[in-house]
Amino acid sequence: MKLSFLGAAREVTGSCFLVEAANVRFLVDCGMVQGGRIAAARNHEPFAFDPASIDFVLLTHAHIDHSGLLPKLTRAGFKGSIYATPATVDLLGVMLPDSAHIQEIDTKRVAKRLKEKTVPLPLYTLQDAHECLQQVRGIEYDREFAPRVGVRARFRDAGHILGSAIVEVWITEYGYPTRIVFSGDLGQPGRPILRDPTPIEEADILVIESTYGDRRHKDFSATEADMIGIVEKTLFERGGNVIVPAFAVGRTQEVLYHLHRLTCEGRLQRPMVFVDSPMATEATRITREHLELFDEQAKRLAGWHARGENLPYLDFTASAEESMALNRIRSGAIIISASGMCDAERIRHHLRHNLPRRECSILFPGFPVSRRRGRLAGA
Structure with a gap:
């Protein structure tokens, strides 16, 4: 062999x-x-x-x-x-x-x-x-x-x-x-x-493959608290937008899950959420078609979704015109877009239109970071 x-x-x-x-x-x-x-x-x-x-x-x-x-x-x-x-x-x-x-x-x-x-x-x-x-x-x-x-x-x-x-x-x-x-x-x-x-x-x-090597992952509860803090402060205190660079398959669906769960649990005010990635839209549709692969908590959340309980406003954009129209939203929006590395696709024009504004933030899923006073700083 x-x-x-x-x-x-x-x-x-x-x-x-x-x-x-x-x-x-x-x-x-x-x-x-x-x-x-x-x-x-x-x-x-x-x-x-x-x-x-x-x-x-x-x-x-x-x-x-x-x-x-x-x-x-x-x-x-x-x-x-x-x-x-x-x-x-x-x-x-x-x-x-x-x-x-x-x-x-x-x-x-x-x-x-x-x-x-x-x-x-x-x-x-x-x-x-x-x-x-x-x-x-x-x-x-x-x-x-x-x-x-x-x-x-x-x-x-x-x-x-x-x-x-x-x-x-x-x-x-x-x-x-x-x-x-x-x-x-x-x-x-x-x-x-x-x-x-x-x-x-x-x-x-x-x-065996090891993407992270010997790095220690951040405690999930701390990451969750950071996410809530960034969203609440940016959207409801400073009146800005939160831009989320996210991979279309896997990470986008995870971010949507957390926003939905935290809203259902009353830990987050209802945000306006936009998914601006045709690939992420299709991946989310496919994810919903494979409920049998979900863990028990995700299945319960899917039940809440079916009953329409405490849902955040959620919209999936399709065309380039719809994507550009998001730049007219000045406050209160979470925009999730590809690519996760900020090196291509639609995320770049959202960063260009929002990051120069001091009231806006960028949130990397799993590694929350906010933009303040012209630089990237820990949330």
């Missing part, structure tokens, strides 16, 4: 592991490298293997740093199946075409800037993404399946984002099975909405 680490080694994006054993070759994840000036160039490099020789892919979850090169893999000759949980399949149906659209737009922008007569090829196209989606197969949590003779696999709940999975793989060589466990990205126990990660009791080989 041979295990190759082709991404997310000494970095936290581009997850991709190649397993070769028992006359089979397969990948666990095929993610895009994100961040840094050379990320685009690295994503355009040829794969370190022949894509046509890969029998199948096991996908831990839909985040682009784990799934974003799947259309490139298909384009390069991969013909096998891509196995993922049903919720991940639903998210891929939104995220991969969106990623392809970004690749096409960025390629045209670069060509225009460089005044090239021939438009360079994008990393992959919308057609590539749609063809890739035809290869995706949904497998429920905890169900064993055999993608190839001599290989068994099972997805266990990772509690990271909707549909995220720990992957257990049993490979039989020379009559002896070897159990490999791939953690994917693990959620924190006790976090809202999703169930806690499923405990894995044994493995012969454990491949």
